[in-house]
Amino acid sequence: MTTTPAAVPGSARARLAAARLYLCTDARAGRGDLADFADAALAGGVDVIQLRDKGIEAAEELAALAVLAAACRRHGKLLAVNDRADVAHAAGADVLHLGQDDLPVTAARAILGDDVLIGRSCHAESEVAAAAGQPGVDYFCTGPVWPTPTKPGRPAPGLGLVRYAAGLGTDRPWFAIGGIDLDTVHEVVAAGARRIVVVRAITEADDPAAAATALRAALG
Numbered sequence: 001m002t003t004t005p006a007a008v009p010g011s012a013r014a015r016l017a018a019a020r021l022y023l024c025t026d027a028r029a030g031r032g033d034l035a036d037f038a039d040a041a042l043a044g045g046v047d048v049i050q051l052r053d054k055g056i057e058a059a060e061e062l063a064a065l066a067v068l069a070a071a072c073r074r075h076g077k078l079l080a081v082n083d084r085a086d087v088a089h090a091a092g093a094d095v096l097h098l099g100q101d102d103l104p105v106t107a108a109r110a111i112l113g114d115d116v117l118i119g120r121s122c123h124a125e126s127e128v129a130a131a132a133g134q135p136g137v138d139y140f141c142t143g144p145v146w147p148t149p150t151k152p153g154r155p156a157p158g159l160g161l162v163r164y165a166a167g168l169g170t171d172r173p174w175f176a177i178g179g180i181d182l183d184t185v186h187e188v189v190a191a192g193a194r195r196i197v198v199v200r201a202i203t204e205a206d207d208p209a210a211a212a213t214a215l216r217a218a219l220g
């Protein structure tokens with residue numbers, strides 16, 4: 001059975017354990033410089049950056065990941081790939097994020113080995129319970145907390161799922177996601193989340209560094 005290796009200081013798993021603020025971004029085609037954006041978000045306090053650009057061609061995805069990888073190295077932070085284990089391997093990413101309909105964790109582990117971290121999306125208590133105990137899963141996410149245009153059509157389990165995850169008392173890192181911004185972050189913190197994932201709250205901010213700093217501060 002594949003198990004999840006323990007974190008050693010300075011390792012990607014140790015950095016994940018310390019992570020509080022996780023950003024998903026697209027490649028920002030036509031919306032300014034990706035490297036500048038990533039540097040600002042990371043300087044502001046983002047711990048993990050995932051490239052999530054659903055329609056992107058593989059060559060363009062690898063090019064954007066190279067830009068994000070360089071920024072993450074400059075700041076000592078983690079680079080995540082969405083959905084595709086082959087792209088995560090090719091990009092030398094630290095993290096692969098898998099949804100319920102994506103590759104099974106065992107299949108991704110067969111491609112990536114034990115050193116790449118794997119995360120899992122959860123939308124129901126049964127999925128949270130499974131992800132919290134599944135070997136090979138390094139972190140999970142609960143959401144959407146609120147309906148969000150970034151993931152249209154996804155029903156929102158809301159703060160109840162955040163409270164459920166918090167009540168498990170698991171050592172496995174987990175993040176709340178969906179509709180979280182400076183106005184709502186206090187509610188997920190009050191529900192028991194210590195870590196969050198955001199998209200629009202930073203990608204659409206006039207000042208991504210300031211937005212990241214304010215979100216990080218709100219996490220306490």
Ligand SMILES: Cc1ncc(COP(=O)(O)OP(=O)(O)O)c(N)n1
Nearest residue numbers: 052082097098099100121141177197
């Ligand atoms: C960190 C993080 N959490 C959740 C998701 C959503 O994953 P999924 O349900 O597979 O949906 P898509 O993002 O693939 O549309 C994520 N990507 N990252």
Ligand SMILES: Cc1nc(C(=O)O)sc1CCOP(=O)(O)O
Nearest residue numbers: 143144148150151178179199200
């Ligand atoms: C990509 C994604 N996954 C979700 C899940 O619940 O798994 S919610 C979501 C979008 C979050 O975007 P925003 O911060 O802009 O609301």
Ligand SMILES: [Mg+2]
Nearest residue numbers: 083098099102
């Ligand atoms: Mg997915």
